Amino acid sequence: MHADGRYDARVSSPPPPPTPPEAPAGPTDPVVARERLAGIRGVLLDLDGVxxxxxxxxxxxxxxxxxxxxxxxxxxxxTNTSLVSRETLSTRLAGLGIRVPPHDIVSALSATAAYTREVFGGQPIYLLSSPDGRREFAGQWLVSHAEADAPGAIAAAVVVGDSPEELTYGNMNRAFRFLRDGAQLVAMHRNAWWLTAAGPTLDAGAYVVGLEYAAGTEATVVGKPTREFFVRALDDLGIGPLGDVLMVGDDLRFDVGSAMALGLRAALVLTGRHGLDDVAAAARGEPPAVGVPIVPTVVAPSLADVVETLLGA
Ligand SMILES: [Mg+2]
Known part of the structure; x- marks a missing residue:
């Protein structure tokens, strides 16, 4: 934990967050969970699977x-959601009985819009995002598909998010040509797939990897599991030290591992992507972990259990 509450690179050799030595065989005992989550003063919550x-x-x-x-x-x-704007996400969640104002959401889409505003402000950007997602980029110079086809067209960056309408061969080819001409590739995330009502569904990661391969470049990723994404959300939350912040997620690597690497505590909920078999494998450093073991601070059946642990029955 960082005693001074900072989370930038200048903090020298922060001690690793406290982790239990062994993977739990089941959800963490409620009494133990209360001890491990004592003193939490702020919470980051994943959306999908939580x-x-x-x-x-x-x-x-x-x-x-x-x-x-x-x-x-x-x-x-x-959330790594890049399909719709925070405003639309907020409206959709309200329809499901979850009332979250847009300003309480940090999405891969909104973080990417903030990133391109900072890094490429005033320069042309070729954006592949749904029509609704483009709202987050209001005020930025976005190159249209027609403009991209004009001779001598340039873009400082190609930005890729999830969009069934926009991720077409034609647009990928336009993106490829901009990359060949020196544009930087920015990925909202590299998620491979997600679960929709229709089942496992291809996400934007495959397109990002395809462009990297074709153009011989490497994307700058803005969403989870990058450190920068969490720093952006933590800046917004304004709580320190980081050990007083809890990340709640259903993904051992993107939510739990990345948050704990920053010094946050983390609760894995078993309502989404990863189950107890994954918990055991990640504790050995095996997939979904990548070499470095991941052991959540607590494992909880659901968000309701985490909230009960934090606030009492
Ligand atoms: Mg999730």
Whole structure:
């Protein structure tokens, strides 16, 4: 934990976050979980697999979220969603009984828009994002597909998010040509797939990897699991030291491992992507971990259990 609450590279050799030595065989005992989550003063919450799955709310998650909000504990939703704007996401969540204002959400899409505003402000950007997602980029210089086809067209960056309408061969080819001419490749995330009502569904990661391969370049990734994404959300949350912040997620690597590497505590919930077999494998450094063992601070059946641990029954 960082005693001074900072989370930049100048903090020298921070001690590793406290982790239990062995992977739990099941959800963490509630008494032990309360001890391990004592003193939490802010919460980051993943969305997919924690509150919603396949477009439906998960069990008691809406009520648990309402309880967390009523408690006054500061929180932010941190999600790799890049399909729709925070405003639309907020409206859709309200339809599922989860009331989260847009400004309490940090998405891969909104973080990417903030990133390109900072890094490429005033320069042309070729953006592959859904029409709704483009709202997050209001005020930025976006090159249209027609402009991309004009002789001598240039772009400082090619930005790729999830969009069934925009990730076409024609647009990928336009993106490829800009990259060949020196544009930088920016990926909202590299997610391979996600669960929708129709089942496992291809995400934007495959397109990012395809462009990297074809253009011989490497994308700058903005969303989870990058350190920068969490730093952006933590800046917004404004809570320190980092050991007082809890990340709640369903993905051992993207949520738990990346948050704990920064010094946060992390709760894995078993309502989404990863189950107890994955917990055991990750504790050995095997996939979904990549070499370095990942052991969550607590393993909980659901978000409702995490909220009960934080706030009492
Ligand atoms: Mg998730």
């Amino acid at each position: 509150m919603v799955l396949r477009g439906e709310p998960i069990g008691e998650a809406p009520a648990a979220m309402g309880r967390l909000q009523s408690s006054g504990l500061p929180y932010r939703i941190v």
